[in-house]
Every structure is written in structure tokens, then in C-alpha cells.
Amino acid sequence: MESYYAVLEAIAGAPGDGVLAIIISVEGSAYQKEGTCMWIGANGETVGLLSGGCLEEAVAAYAREVLGNRQATAVSFDLRTEDDWSWGQGAGCNGLIRVWFEPVTDGTKPLWLALKRCLEHGEHVLMARSLSNRNEPPFFQSETGEQFGGCRRTPHREWREWLHKTPFYQGRSGLYEADGETFYVQHFWPKPRLVVFGAGSDAPPLVSAAKAAGFSVTVSDWRPAFCHPSHVPDADAFVMGFPHETVPRLRLNERDFVVIMTHQFERDRELVSLLADMPLAYLGVLGPRRRTDRLFPSGSTPPFVRSPAGLSIGARGPYEIAVSITAELISVLRRRSTERV
Numbered sequence: 001m002e003s004y005y006a007v008l009e010a011i012a013g014a015p016g017d018g019v020l021a022i023i024i025s026v027e028g029s030a031y032q033k034e035g036t037c038m039w040i041g042a043n044g045e046t047v048g049l050l051s052g053g054c055l056e057e058a059v060a061a062y063a064r065e066v067l068g069n070r071q072a073t074a075v076s077f078d079l080r081t082e083d084d085w086s087w088g089q090g091a092g093c094n095g096l097i098r099v100w101f102e103p104v105t106d107g108t109k110p111l112w113l114a115l116k117r118c119l120e121h122g123e124h125v126l127m128a129r130s131l132s133n134r135n136e137p138p139f140f141q142s143e144t145g146e147q148f149g150g151c152r153r154t155p156h157r158e159w160r161e162w163l164h165k166t167p168f169y170q171g172r173s174g175l176y177e178a179d180g181e182t183f184y185v186q187h188f189w190p191k192p193r194l195v196v197f198g199a200g201s202d203a204p205p206l207v208s209a210a211k212a213a214g215f216s217v218t219v220s221d222w223r224p225a226f227c228h229p230s231h232v233p234d235a236d237a238f239v240m241g242f243p244h245e246t247v248p249r250l251r252l253n254e255r256d257f258v259v260i261m262t263h264q265f266e267r268d269r270e271l272v273s274l275l276a277d278m279p280l281a282y283l284g285v286l287g288p289r290r291r292t293d294r295l296f297p298s299g300s301t302p303p304f305v306r307s308p309a310g311l312s313i314g315a316r317g318p319y320e321i322a323v324s325i326t327a328e329l330i331s332v333l334r335r336r337s338t339e340r341v
Contacts, residue, residue: 001214003037003048004188008116010039010047011104017042019063020102020112023050024074024131024184025175030095035173035186042067050099054079059099066101072134074100100129100184102138111140111149115188118142122255125188126163126171128155132181159185168192168255168281169333191216192281192333195250196235197243197271198262199226202286205322206259208234213326215257220246222267243267247274254279257329259309261286269295276302282332284309284325 007020018041023034031052038048038056040063050059055077062075077097104112118125127149129138139151143163147155156178162171162185171187194210196203199221207217211234218237221227227240239246252258258280260271268285272295275283284306285292292307293300301307310324311331 001212002035002189002191003032004035005119005191005214007037007039007048008112008119010041010045011109011112012116014039014041014045014104014109015043017067017103017105018045019066020104021050021059021063022100022102022184022186023097024100024173025098027096030079030097040064040067050097051079055097062099062101066103070103070105072100072102074098074131100131102129108137111137114148115140118146119188119190122190122193124163124166124168124190126159127184127186127188128159128176129184129186130181131175131184162187167335170335192255192257192329193218194257194259194329195220195252197221197246197258197260198264198267198286199223199232200261200263202318202321203261204232204234205318206261206325207232209322209326210329211236213330215329218250220250221262243270243274247271252278252280254281256280257282257284257332259284259286259325261309265291265295272296272305276305282306282329284328286321 018039021038021040023032023036026033032050036050038046038050038059040046040060046060049056058077066073077099079095079097115125123142123144125140125142127138127140130136137150139153139155140149141147141155141163166187169189173186176183176185192215194215195218196207197220199219203219207219211217216236218239219227219232219235220239222240222242224240225231227238239249258275260268262268283304286309289301289307306328309328310321311328313324315321315324
């Protein structure tokens with residue numbers, strides 16, 4: 001799960017000021033990479049981790065200083081040393097991490113809430129933050145063209161290209177040089193949506209696992225008792241009805257992940273006929289490959305359909321199958337190749 005979802009929730013609910021800490025560069029190895037965020041509230045509340053635990057105490061200490069002087073700053077943490085002569089705990093993690101500390105006050109909180117709203121509306125947002133001029137507010141632009149943040153500079157051509165041409169979830173966050181200035185550029189992506197068709201007894205474990213991994217999960221079923229929070233409490237949304245009714249209402253697109261698991265052959269066949277021509281990010285069908293082959297008029301499952309859904313880990317039972325499917329969803333989201341055995 002991307003750390004900024006929880007951090008933005010914390011900012012929205014914070015009773016007072018705080019500091020947003022963001023990893024802006026990593027040299028060598030590190031537990032987390034560029035773009036990882038942490039919230040440190042004035043009341044001592046923290047949300048998120050920038051390391052495996054060896055960095056957070058020092059980050060909180062620097063955050064208190066930033067909160068006191070209201071000045072954004074960058075701090076480098078050298079985790080390569082194995083002794084205690086530097087700032088740290090002799091972690092020996094072989095990485096040099098640079099963290100940007102951004103104070104969040106009554107004056108700047110609205111821009112982070114605007115970012116949160118864009119993500120909730122399913123929009124990709126690019127942020128560019130000048131490190132050369134720490135008094136200048138960040139620049140934000142959403143994929144629909146909305147600009148916010150209070151920065152009045154003209155966006156660089158590269159920023160527009162990165163915003164509109166970067167494949168879903170593939171943009172790299174990091175430092176960028178332009179016109180003698182150093183910027184930190186970060187992609188903020190909306191949560192990927194997983195639609196689960198079929199709310200049988202094996203659906204709740206998958207919904208829970210996928211949600212914990214950062215997916216926004218919608219459950220669709222034609223049975224009112226199953227398509228309900230009392231049966232699938234972790235689902236974010238429910239769309240009740242038969243496939244020919246629900247598929248058009250879902251407005252599926254190339255960013256969506258779909259798993260078919262109704263356990264009813266004719267329902268699965270109807271869903272396959274409705275979904276096969278859609279440009280989905282992922283289409284998986286629960287059950288043996290031989291059964292899935294029979295769902296298609298050709299008698300053969302197309303290469304883009306994952307069947308059986310999930311990575312081949314020898315999973316048994318609903319919970320292990322949920323883990324295997326969630327792992328495959330993550331591998332597709334991160335564009336990692338997976339071999340089927």
C-alpha cells in the first residue's frame with residue numbers, strides 16, 4: 001500500500017499542525033524508496049514508516065524542529081555506518097537517505113486536502129517541489145488539468161509529459177534538475193480498483209487481503225444477502241445485480257482489476273462475454289483452466305485472462321488462495337513478470 005494514502009487521511013483528521021516527511025532520494029539500499037511518506041503531528045501522533053524502525057526516532061526529532069521554525073528543509077541520514085558516531089543507531093543498512101520535511105499548517109493544509117480529493121476521484125497527480133527555494137509552495141497538477149498548491153510558476157514541459165504519458169503506477173519519484181534549480185518530483189496515484197464478481201464464502205478473504213495491499217475493492221453480486229457489508233465487511237463499495245446490469249454501471253477501464261468468482265458456470269460465462277473485449281489491467285477467473293476454457297466460444301482461454309487466478313504457490317483454501325491472487329494483482333500493478341508452472 002502506498003504510504004501517502006494513510007498519511008493524507010492523518011492530515012485530514014489532524015486536530016492541529018504537523019510535518020510531512022518524504023524520502024526524496026536514496027543511494028544504496030534502503031527499506032523504503034523515494035516517495036515514501038510519514039506524518040508527524042504536533043500532538044506526537046505518527047503515521048507511516050520511512051525505514052524498518054531505525055530512522056523514525058531521528059525523523060520525529062527533526063520534525064519537531066521544523067514544526068517550531070515553520071521552515072521546510074532536507075536532512076540526510078547515513079545508514080551505511082555500523083557505529084554510533086553519526087546521527088543514527090549504527091544501522092549498517094548500506095543506504096544514504098535524504099528526507100524532505102514539509103510543515104503542514106492551517107495555511108498549507110488545504111492543498112494536501114485538495115490532493116486527497118483528486119486521488120479519491122481517481123485522478124493521477126504530479127507534484128513538483130523546489131528544493132532550491134524552500135519558501136515556494138509545491139506545484140500540483142492533476143491529469144484533468146487542475147493546478148493547485150499556490151505555486152505560480154509555469155510548469156516545465158517534462159512535467160506535463162510525465163503526467164499524461166506515464167503508465168499507471170509506473171512513474172518514478174525523485175530529484176530533477178531544471179534551469180539551475182533542484183526539484184523533487186512525485187507521482188501520486190489513486191488507489192487501483194479491484195472488482196470482485198461473486199460474493200460467496202471465499203470472497204471476504206480476498207477482499208480483506210486486497211484492501212490491505214492498497215486496492216479499493218468493489219463487490220458485485222445478484223444476491224442481496226451476499227452483496228452486503230454484513231457479509232463482506234471490508235469492501236469499499238457494493239454493486240448489486242446480474243452481470244448485464246452491473247457491468248455497464250461499473251464503467252470499467254484500463255486501470256481496473258477484475259476477478260470472476262461466482263462459482264456459477266452460466267454467470268461466469270455471461271461475465272466473460274461482457275468483459276473479454278474491455279481493456280482491463282487484469283482479468284482473472286477462479287477455478288481450473290479446463291473450466292475457464294469452456295467459458296469461451298473458442299474453447300480456449302485467451303492469453304490475457306489469468307486462469308486459474310493467482311500465483312502458483314500451492315495455495316489451499318480461501319485464505320491461501322486470497323494471498324495468491326493478491327500477490328498476482330500486485331505483480332501486475334508493479335509490472336513484474338510472473339511465470340506460471
